[in-house]
Amino acid sequence: MQNIFSLKTICLLFFFVTSISFAQDSHQKMHIEEIAPEVEGKQGLKEEIKEYINHHLLDSHDFGLYSYVNDAGEHKHIGFPLPVILWDNGLQVFMSSKLHHGESVAEVNGNYYKLYHGKIYKTDAEGTINYDEHHHATNAKPLDFSITKNVFTIFLVGLLIFFMFGRMAKSYQKGAIPKGMGRLLEPIVLYIRDDIAIPNIGKKHYKRYMSFLLTVFFFIWIINLLGLTPLGVNVTNNIAVTLALALLTYLITTFTANKNYWGHIFWMPGVPWPMKIILAPIELLGTIIKPFSLLIRLYANITAGHIVLMSIIGLMFIFKNWLGSSLSFGLAFVLALLELLVAALQAYIFTMLSALYFGSAVEEHHHDDH
Amino acid sequence: MEKLIEQFSFGLFFWQLLLFVGLVLLLKKFAWKPILDAVEKREEGIKDALDSAEKAKLEMQNLQADNQKLLKEARAEREEMLKEARDIKNKMIDDAKGEAQAQANKMIEQATAAIESEKKAAMAELKSQVAGLSIEIAEKVVRGELSNKDKQEQLVESMLSEAKLN
Numbered sequence: 001m002q003n004i005f006s007l008k009t010i011c012l013l014f015f016f017v018t019s020i021s022f023a024q025d026s027h028q029k030m031h032i033e034e035i036a037p038e039v040e041g042k043q044g045l046k047e048e049i050k051e052y053i054n055h056h057l058l059d060s061h062d063f064g065l066y067s068y069v070n071d072a073g074e075h076k077h078i079g080f081p082l083p084v085i086l087w088d089n090g091l092q093v094f095m096s097s098k099l100h101h102g103e104s105v106a107e108v109n110g111n112y113y114k115l116y117h118g119k120i121y122k123t124d125a126e127g128t129i130n131y132d133e134h135h136h137a138t139n140a141k142p143l144d145f146s147i148t149k150n151v152f153t154i155f156l157v158g159l160l161i162f163f164m165f166g167r168m169a170k171s172y173q174k175g176a177i178p179k180g181m182g183r184l185l186e187p188i189v190l191y192i193r194d195d196i197a198i199p200n201i202g203k204k205h206y207k208r209y210m211s212f213l214l215t216v217f218f219f220i221w222i223i224n225l226l227g228l229t230p231l232g233v234n235v236t237n238n239i240a241v242t243l244a245l246a247l248l249t250y251l252i253t254t255f256t257a258n259k260n261y262w263g264h265i266f267w268m269p270g271v272p273w274p275m276k277i278i279l280a281p282i283e284l285l286g287t288i289i290k291p292f293s294l295l296i297r298l299y300a301n302i303t304a305g306h307i308v309l310m311s312i313i314g315l316m317f318i319f320k321n322w323l324g325s326s327l328s329f330g331l332a333f334v335l336a337l338l339e340l341l342v343a344a345l346q347a348y349i350f351t352m353l354s355a356l357y358f359g360s361a362v363e364e365h366h367h368d369d370h
Numbered sequence: 371m372e373k374l375i376e377q378f379s380f381g382l383f384f385w386q387l388l389l390f391v392g393l394v395l396l397l398k399k400f401a402w403k404p405i406l407d408a409v410e411k412r413e414e415g416i417k418d419a420l421d422s423a424e425k426a427k428l429e430m431q432n433l434q435a436d437n438q439k440l441l442k443e444a445r446a447e448r449e450e451m452l453k454e455a456r457d458i459k460n461k462m463i464d465d466a467k468g469e470a471q472a473q474a475n476k477m478i479e480q481a482t483a484a485i486e487s488e489k490k491a492a493m494a495e496l497k498s499q500v501a502g503l504s505i506e507i508a509e510k511v512v513r514g515e516l517s518n519k520d521k522q523e524q525l526v527e528s529m530l531s532e533a534k535l536n
Contacts, residue, residue, distance in 0.1 A: 059382060085381075144381040151385040158393040165401035172408035176415065189405060210406060211398035219390065239374055240383035244390060 049314035053307060057237055058118040059150045061096040065231070077101055082152055086113070086120065088142035096146070113142070120144055150241065153233040157223050161215070192217055192351060200355040205362040209355065212252060216245060217351040224302060224343030228336065236346070237303040239295065246295035249354045250288070257361035290357055294350060301346050305339045 064079035081097035088111060098106035099115045105127035106113045113120050114127045121129060121139035130138045147155075168182035178186050197206040197213055220236060227234045235241055263269065265283040268276050312335060315328040516522055 058377070059379060144379065145384060146381055147385070148379075148382060150382055151389070154386055154389050158389055161393065162396060162401070165397055165405065169401045169404035169408075172404060176408065176412040186405075186409070190409065193406070207406075211394055211402045214402055215390070215394045215397050219393065238379070238382055239377060240379050241386045243378075244383050244386040247387070248390065 045318060049311075049317065053310045053314070055118075056232060056234060056310060057303060057306060059148045059238060060118060061099060061115065061120070061146055061148055062101070063149050063152060064101075075101070075103075082147050082149065084113075084120065084144075084146040086142040086144055086146070088122065092142070114139075120146075149233060150235045150238060153223065153226065153235050154241070157219065157226065157235075161218050161222060165218075188217075189214060196348075196352050196355045200352070200359040201362060202359065202364075204364075205358075208256065209252070209358045212248065213351050213355055216248075216354060217347050220245070220298065220350055221344055221347035224346060225340070227302065227306065228339055228343065234302075234306060236298055237306055239299050242295040242299045245298070245350070246291040249294060249357060250291035252354075253291070253357045253361045254287070256358065258363075260363060261361045290353075294353055298346050298350055301342060305335075305342055309335050309339060 062079055062081045064077050067077045070076050081095045084094055084096050086092040092108050094108045112123045112125050114123045116129055116137055121137055132138050168185055171179045171182045192214055223235045266280050268279045312328050312332045316325040319325045
């Protein structure tokens with residue numbers, strides 16, 4: 001009863017919001033001549049929000065907390081710089097403060113570098129960027145091993161996890177029952193062992209994979225959660241990060257697989273031989289598609305969540321009235337709660353599917369008819 | 371897709387791979403192994419404790435069964451002893467009764483015999499007294515009878531007639 005009521009309320013509120021924004025639209029159209037500058041300002045705001053969201057989704061070379069335009073019209077960035085490491089005829093190391101957020105050219109050992117759309121390009125002393133017909137920069141890109149914001153966060157999360165579980169491990173030396181944080185973490189560790197690893201991999205082999213499964217679960221979960229904080233770090237929406245994780249799943253599956261697994265891929269038992277020939281490439285492709293789906297799933301879920309959440313937060317600034325903005329706030333709040341769930345869910349799914357793939361790799365031969 | 375490929379940062383990939391593998395290895399040594407071992411040891415301990423409790427319970431049950439058996443045996447023995455005692459008692463009573471009967475019978479017999487002999491003696495005495503008395507009476511009668519002749523003859527005659535009758 002309660003649920004139905006709240007659902008109705010939310011629907012009604014949505015209706016209000018849409019009608020108000022429509023009213024605003026028509027209002028704008030009617031008086032477009034008179035209030036053109038204001039509309040332009042609104043368009044500018046929308047562009048700015050879009051830009052901001054895009055920027056947020058990208059990695060950056062410094063750890064920026066926020067930025068603002070001061071009275072003099074200058075962009076001020078609050079945060080701290082991170083080291084840039086480039087491989088360009090030798091190692092080039094300098095702090096990202098030299099790049100000035102893409103506003104000026106950094107000169108290192110006689111080479112000039114400029115930040116453009118989050119990437120470092122090699123330029124001349126003036127910092128000219130050459131474009132092709134699609135407006136893509138054609139300047140040389142040195143190999144970039146910089147400690148970017150994401151790398152920094154990964155390192156930090158690694159430290160955090162190591163600290164958490166190191167302490168938990170130590171607390172077992174004093175007694176069989178963990179103390180402090182271990183009390184919270186132990187059920188999760190046991191859940192991964194008893195409900196993810198053992199049912200999927202089997203009692204005989206699961207121990208080999210526990211380290212990877214536990215690490216990947218806590219790593220993804222914590223880093224997803226960190227992405228929801230106002231720090232604005234956003235690691236798992238980078239295809240490079242999810243690719244690295246999925247690649248590890250693929251490599252572990254491939255290198256621990258037994259005869260039975262390869263037998264099922266190259267010479268599927270129980271089917272006529274022409275089918276076996278057809279099935280082999282499909283199965284082989286399947287081994288790659290499986291981890292590929294892992295990397296896309298994690299990447300897409302987190303990216304979509306961030307885009308939607310930030311868009312709704314952005315709506316607050318577009319509406320600029322008490323009803324629309326507060327509704328956007330409410331919606332953003334509910335969505336943030338949902339994202340909390342998604343953060344844990346994606347970690348669970350990644351771990352679960354990895355365990356499933358490992359399980360198929362070490363599955364013993366049971367019977368021919370399947 | 372093009373955007374995705376453009377977005378792909380090899381540096382980030384490299385660092386993620388390096389840091390993550392390092393993290394897995396470090397955690398394996400310093401966290402996962404000790405934690406999982408400790409948990410396993412604890413679970414084993416709990417299992418052992420439960421097993422031994424179960425065993426103790428079983429032992430207790432066995433002990434109780436033994437006790438019950440012992441008690442039953444004791445009871446049976448007591449029953450047996452009581453029965454024996456009762457038998458002995460009955461036998462003793464029976465024996466005593468028999469003996470008493472025999473004694474009584476003997477006494478009665480003796481008494482009877484005594485009475486018999488007394489009776490015989492009494493009879494004999496009575497007989498002798500009766501005989502003496504009879505002779506006396508006969509003497510007196512004969513004297514009276516034989517005091518006159520007539521009467522003697524009469525007697526002889528009656529006697530003779532009697533003898534004839536025989």
